[in-house]
Amino acid sequence: MKFKLTFWRVIFIVTILLGIYSTYVRFFHGLGASTNLSDQFPWGVWIGFDVLCGVMLAAGGFTLTAAVHILNIKRWKPIVRPTILTAFLGYVLVCIALMFDLGRPYNIWHPLIMRNPHSVMFEVAYCVMLYTTVLALEFSPIVLERFKLEKPIKIIRAVLIPLVILGVILSTLHQSSLGTLYLIMPTKLHGFWYSPLLPVFFFISAICVGLAMTIFESTMSSKHFGRELELPILKELGRVLMIALSVYGVLRLEDLYHRGMVGAMFKPGYEMYLFWVEALLSVILPLVFFTQKKVRTTAGGLYLVAVMVVLGFITNRLNVSLTGMETAAGLHYIPKWTEFAITATIIAAGFFLFAMAVKYLPIFPEHEPPKSEALPTPPVFAKATAMSHAND
Amino acid sequence: MSKALLYDATLCIGCKQCESACAEANQLPYDDKIAAETQQSEKKFTVVLSKNDKFMRRLCMNCEDPACASVCPVAALRKTPEGPVIYEASRCMGCRYCMVACPFGVPKYEWGALNPKVQKCTMCGNNGRVLAGRPTACSEACPTGATKFGERDELIAEAKKRIADNPSNYVPHIYGLEEVGGTSVLLLSSVAFSDFGYPQNLPEDRLPLRTYKVLSRIPDFVPLGGIMLGGVWWITHRREEVAAAEGKTGAGKEHK
Ligand code: SF4
Ligand code: SF4
Ligand code: SF4
Numbered sequence: 089m090k091f092k093l094t095f096w097r098v099i100f101i102v103t104i105l106l107g108i109y110s111t112y113v114r115f116f117h118g119l120g121a122s123t124n125l126s127d128q129f130p131w132g133v134w135i136g137f138d139v140l141c142g143v144m145l146a147a148g149g150f151t152l153t154a155a156v157h158i159l160n161i162k163r164w165k166p167i168v169r170p171t172i173l174t175a176f177l178g179y180v181l182v183c184i185a186l187m188f189d190l191g192r193p194y195n196i197w198h199p200l201i202m203r204n205p206h207s208v209m210f211e212v213a214y215c216v217m218l219y220t221t222v223l224a225l226e227f228s229p230i231v232l233e234r235f236k237l238e239k240p241i242k243i244i245r246a247v248l249i250p251l252v253i254l255g256v257i258l259s260t261l262h263q264s265s266l267g268t269l270y271l272i273m274p275t276k277l278h279g280f281w282y283s284p285l286l287p288v289f290f291f292i293s294a295i296c297v298g299l300a301m302t303i304f305e306s307t308m309s310s311k312h313f314g315r316e317l318e319l320p321i322l323k324e325l326g327r328v329l330m331i332a333l334s335v336y337g338v339l340r341l342e343d344l345y346h347r348g349m350v351g352a353m354f355k356p357g358y359e360m361y362l363f364w365v366e367a368l369l370s371v372i373l374p375l376v377f378f379t380q381k382k383v384r385t386t387a388g389g390l391y392l393v394a395v396m397v398v399l400g401f402i403t404n405r406l407n408v409s410l411t412g413m414e415t416a417a418g419l420h421y422i423p424k425w426t427e428f429a430i431t432a433t434i435i436a437a438g439f440f441l442f443a444m445a446v447k448y449l450p451i452f453p454e455h456e457p458p459k460s461e462a463l464p465t466p467p468v469f470a471k472a473t474a475m476s477h478a479n480d
Numbered sequence: 481m482s483k484a485l486l487y488d489a490t491l492c493i494g495c496k497q498c499e500s501a502c503a504e505a506n507q508l509p510y511d512d513k514i515a516a517e518t519q520q521s522e523k524k525f526t527v528v529l530s531k532n533d534k535f536m537r538r539l540c541m542n543c544e545d546p547a548c549a550s551v552c553p554v555a556a557l558r559k560t561p562e563g564p565v566i567y568e569a570s571r572c573m574g575c576r577y578c579m580v581a582c583p584f585g586v587p588k589y590e591w592g593a594l595n596p597k598v599q600k601c602t603m604c605g606n607n608g609r610v611l612a613g614r615p616t617a618c619s620e621a622c623p624t625g626a627t628k629f630g631e632r633d634e635l636i637a638e639a640k641k642r643i644a645d646n647p648s649n650y651v652p653h654i655y656g657l658e659e660v661g662g663t664s665v666l667l668l669s670s671v672a673f674s675d676f677g678y679p680q681n682l683p684e685d686r687l688p689l690r691t692y693k694v695l696s697r698i699p700d701f702v703p704l705g706g707i708m709l710g711g712v713w714w715i716t717h718r719r720e721e722v723a724a725a726e727g728k729t730g731a732g733k734e735h736k
Pocket of ligand 1: 540541542543546547548549565581582583584585586587600
């Protein structure tokens with residue numbers, strides 16, 4: 089087998105090399121040497137992007153499992169596996185990112201025995217730990233199938249529904265808790281983003297991003313792994329996404345209005361520009377584009393909207409965690425290159441692991457080895473495949 | 481009873497005795513270079529600022545209901561009944577939420593260390609003085625009585641009296657009496673506190689309540705959420721069971 093150097097492979101290798109060097113700087117010279125963080129600005133891109141965005145981007149997991157297993161929307165079944173894979177990888181990567189950001193990473197297990205139930209961070213820590221376990225269990229049948237271990241699969245299928253319910257509850261809790269984290273800083277976070285409704289906004293936007301990421305992922309993998317695109321499913325997801333976005337948009341606007349921030353929305357300034365970038369990308373443009381039939385009904389159009397929504401909410405999380413905190417801190421924070429390198433490496437690792445999983449595990453239905461048909465599939469699942477084909 | 485510090489800027493002569501006494505009591509390095517620094521840092525828990533012949537100390541306010549302690553996931557920071565907000569490094573994971581949450585921007589970090597600690601004035605709680613019933617090092621060292629240690633209630637009464645006796649000498653405000661629900665450090669000054677970087681826009685409610693209001697709903701949410709989701713599942717899957725049952729007996733019709 090010959091290894092060919094393509095453009096993306098070169099980028100990938102360079103990223104990994106820079107990442108390894110930055111990891112060395114981080115763990116042998118400390119946070120001060122590897123970041124531009126300071127006493128005035130203690131949380132940077134590792135919290136803002138790697139953790140806040142990472143958890144948000146993995147929200148497809150609970151959104152889709154809830155839709156398929158609890159609301160019983162069987163048509164969506166074919167895309168559950170790749171979504172759970174993304175969610176699982178996402179959470180594992182978030183935990184790895186935390187190891188970089190924590191000043192004393194070897195104490196990461198402390199919340200297990202040293203509890204402060206008044207702390208939102210404590211609750212997030214527990215939810216993330218438990219939810220990563222739930223995702224691992226939800227993901228495990230895929231691995232077990234690969235090795236044809238039928239007994240454990242049976243056990244997991246038997247507890248699947250309670251597991252899914254637990255997963256949805258845990259996700260709801262910590263997706264919104266990431267917003268609650270900022271409720272204690274009324275004088276630090278800029279008025280565009282500080283709102284008593286932060287937990288609600290974080291939760292609804294996680295659902296939006298979960299749907300958008302699912303569309304994004306399906307389109308990407310149909311391109312790169314040469315599989316058929318489930319366009320009818322994506323169209324439906326798109327509609328649900330629009331409804332969720334509208335709810336979010338109206339709530340945000342009402343909230344800004346009631347807190348007297350409407351005037352500030354038109355006063356030029358650093359925060360205002362970034363606020364509008366967020367508003368345009370996350371809500372306004374997607375909703376406007378979606379009025380076009382061409383966007384609603386084509387793979388390309390849906391992909392475009394999904395990318396905008398994802399970028400828009402990434403901007404939102406960065407605004408909450410970075411932009412909105414700068415005025416109070418009295419400085420502009422620009423991450424050091426080593427901070428970027430580690431973030432980029434984590435993203436690259438995510439893509440790499442996703443590709444590997446798709447290659448070696450039965451993630452997509454048609455990649456399942458034909459023998460797996462002989463597995464004891466409950467009637468529900470068998471029907472689901474039949475129906476999804478009927479819809480094609 | 482809860483102890484407190486009363487700092488009266490009008491009595492302060494800017495000698496920085498408090499700074500060096502603090503460094504000594506907490507085993508921090510102190511020399512002329514550090515004395516010239518005007519920022520609290522991991523090696524300087526308190527600073528004496530000066531501006532137009534006016535002085536002002538800055539140090540951790542040791543809040544009554546401290547945001548830093550409330551957010552710490554592992555309870556490494558803790559408010560003691562004696563007043564000090566103390567720090568236990570061996571518990572800390574270094575998440576730095578305490579630094580982000582503190583409304584006064586107090587906790588500092590050892591950015592250069594591989595095993596970094598959060599550093600701040602602990603009202604001489606960590607060095608054992610106050611918890612053993614002794615006054616803080618800074619108040620003991622103060623030659624003019626500008627920094628005074630005592631019972632919080634008594635110090636509040638005294639601060640009120642000083643303002644009442646000499647209204648032209650003070651801005652009519654005891655900083656720390658009501659800010660974020662009260663603090664164990666009380667300040668008096670003849671010029672606006674904001675001149676020295678003390679935040680002016682602080683709410684009077686205890687900040688931890690804002691997050692706790694949300695958190696305290698969780699114990700209800702979990703069982704209710706479980707029942708609701710389970711209920712939805714039950715309903716959406718009921719039709720299928722019926723269909724399956726009908727299918728088996730052959731009585732049902734295919735509805736496709
Ligand atoms: S001033 Fe800040 S660090 Fe000090 S007790 Fe209050 S919240 Fe904690
Ligand atoms: S940095 Fe340490 S003391 Fe501060 S909140 Fe995190 S664990 Fe607690
Ligand atoms: S109370 Fe103790 S730790 Fe705080 S400034 Fe005074 S001497 Fe330093």
